[in-house]
Amino acid sequence: MNKLISNISGWKYRHLVKPILFHYPPDDIHELFLSVGKVLGRCRLMRWLFAAMWRYDDPMLEQTVVGLRFRNPVGLSAGFDYRADLVNVLPSLGFGFHSIGTLTNGSYAGNPRPMMQRLPKSRSLLVNKGFKNDGVATTLARLQTVPPLGAIRGVSIGSTNQVYPDFEAMVEDVVSGFQTAESCSLFDYYELNISCPNLRNLENLKEQLASPSGLTKLLTRLQSLGLRRPVFIKLPLERSEDEMRLLLDAARPFDFITGLILSNLAKDRLNPAFHPDEIARAGVGNFSGKPTQARSNALLRYVYRHYHNRFILIGVGGVFSAEDAYMKILYGASLVQLITGMIYMGPQEIGAINAGLVALLKRDGYASVSEAVGTRA
Numbered sequence: 001m002n003k004l005i006s007n008i009s010g011w012k013y014r015h016l017v018k019p020i021l022f023h024y025p026p027d028d029i030h031e032l033f034l035s036v037g038k039v040l041g042r043c044r045l046m047r048w049l050f051a052a053m054w055r056y057d058d059p060m061l062e063q064t065v066v067g068l069r070f071r072n073p074v075g076l077s078a079g080f081d082y083r084a085d086l087v088n089v090l091p092s093l094g095f096g097f098h099s100i101g102t103l104t105n106g107s108y109a110g111n112p113r114p115m116m117q118r119l120p121k122s123r124s125l126l127v128n129k130g131f132k133n134d135g136v137a138t139t140l141a142r143l144q145t146v147p148p149l150g151a152i153r154g155v156s157i158g159s160t161n162q163v164y165p166d167f168e169a170m171v172e173d174v175v176s177g178f179q180t181a182e183s184c185s186l187f188d189y190y191e192l193n194i195s196c197p198n199l200r201n202l203e204n205l206k207e208q209l210a211s212p213s214g215l216t217k218l219l220t221r222l223q224s225l226g227l228r229r230p231v232f233i234k235l236p237l238e239r240s241e242d243e244m245r246l247l248l249d250a251a252r253p254f255d256f257i258t259g260l261i262l263s264n265l266a267k268d269r270l271n272p273a274f275h276p277d278e279i280a281r282a283g284v285g286n287f288s289g290k291p292t293q294a295r296s297n298a299l300l301r302y303v304y305r306h307y308h309n310r311f312i313l314i315g316v317g318g319v320f321s322a323e324d325a326y327m328k329i330l331y332g333a334s335l336v337q338l339i340t341g342m343i344y345m346g347p348q349e350i351g352a353i354n355a356g357l358v359a360l361l362k363r364d365g366y367a368s369v370s371e372a373v374g375t376r377a
């Protein structure tokens, strides 16, 4: 019955709702989605209705990872819910976890509009937000008023898109963000975002957070905070295996880093996954969706093979279906995240991915997600 409702919802979203939404600028639709999601999430009846129609639960999907109990492995990736507007509604849509942010120590109004552009033939979004957000303190004060509703919550923190006098000032700014976040109790893990390709104001700095020496400096400072929750590092996409190894060897000695997220947005416009007309017309920014999939999967496999005894991995990039999520799990991801797949396929897709995962696990003889992790790395 649930499958039928989900199929009908998906058809309606793709053929009736999406054509209307895609008629308007993506920046406006994103804001609309956040406002509507916030209002609907406050209503118990709506939450019940969404859960009854779309959410899919199964013990095969449950896992304890980094000491946290995940209802299922599918999460909302950082960047969509940057004001913590959706914390009420996301669990009823079927997400097992979600990431709030990326937040920065100070607030940032965002880069000049348009901050997003659609590339429907490439199944991608062009993103140029530069961490639009209200700052850690304001956003987490808002979160403090919303009790958790069964899904695990993460908070992503990064550096602000401002001109810092030097690298040390940037490190201290990120550290201050974490220090402020520590006083909020209503979330479960951190993401340390060292990989946003939209922060153009940082290009003047000789040192970068995503270099081995820069990362060591940042992690040394963060270590001194004695953070109470697990930390995942969100990694850049377009790094060679050797570059990734050097970066991860820098992170390895820091015990408070429990996991890695692979990966952030794509910069490379020569990527064959782009439709030529769309990439020729694309403005300023970097890309999500299908063009990130092949590279993020290859990195995930590489990192799992070499670091699975040390780090828990979250796979993100181009997940539009259960098969896409399953591939990441087989390559080594304990958890997966997505944004673009939900925008193109509809919110009912989260439950459909979870239902599809159970079917794929059964087909291949696995008793649970954890059993399948890394079996094809």
Ligand SMILES: Cc1cc2nc3c(=O)[nH]c(=O)nc-3n(C[C@H](O)[C@H](O)[C@H](O)COP(=O)(O)O)c2cc1C
Pocket: 077, 078, 079, 080, 101, 102, 116, 125, 127, 129, 131, 156, 193, 196, 234, 263, 264, 265, 287, 288, 289, 290, 292, 316, 317, 318, 319, 337, 338, 339, 340, 341
């Ligand atoms: C609109 C938008 C905003 C994003 N903002 C952030 C962000 O603030 N922090 C971050 O770590 N990643 C951000 N990302 C990257 C996503 O978290 C994710 O890594 C990437 O989009 C690949 O996943 P997808 O193909 O499922 O969208 C953003 C992506 C999108 C589409």
